Amino acid sequence: MLTAPLPLPTVSTGCKHAWHLYILQLQLEHLTCDRDEISRRLGAAGVAHSEHFIPLHRQPYWRVRSALTPAHFPVSEQAFQ
Structure with missing residues (x-):
């Protein structure tokens, strides 16, 4: 592993x-x-x-209310992963 x-x-x-x-x-x-x-x-x-510190664009509230995707936030995504 x-x-x-x-x-x-x-x-x-x-x-x-x-x-x-x-x-x-x-x-x-x-x-x-x-x-x-x-x-x-x-x-x-x-x-x-x-998991803690989930990026805002992945939070349910923002996911359904915006067109933001993980591709818009590559640094946040890398840190989150």
């Missing part, structure tokens, strides 16, 4: 983190499966998870 190490969040010296969100930044070019498969496998292993 992974062909390279998974970068883990770091905490700056002298700081204490609450770990409210533990963000995994997947390096898609080093995966042998897609993000959806990672999600399925995490769920199957009993790991609760969800």
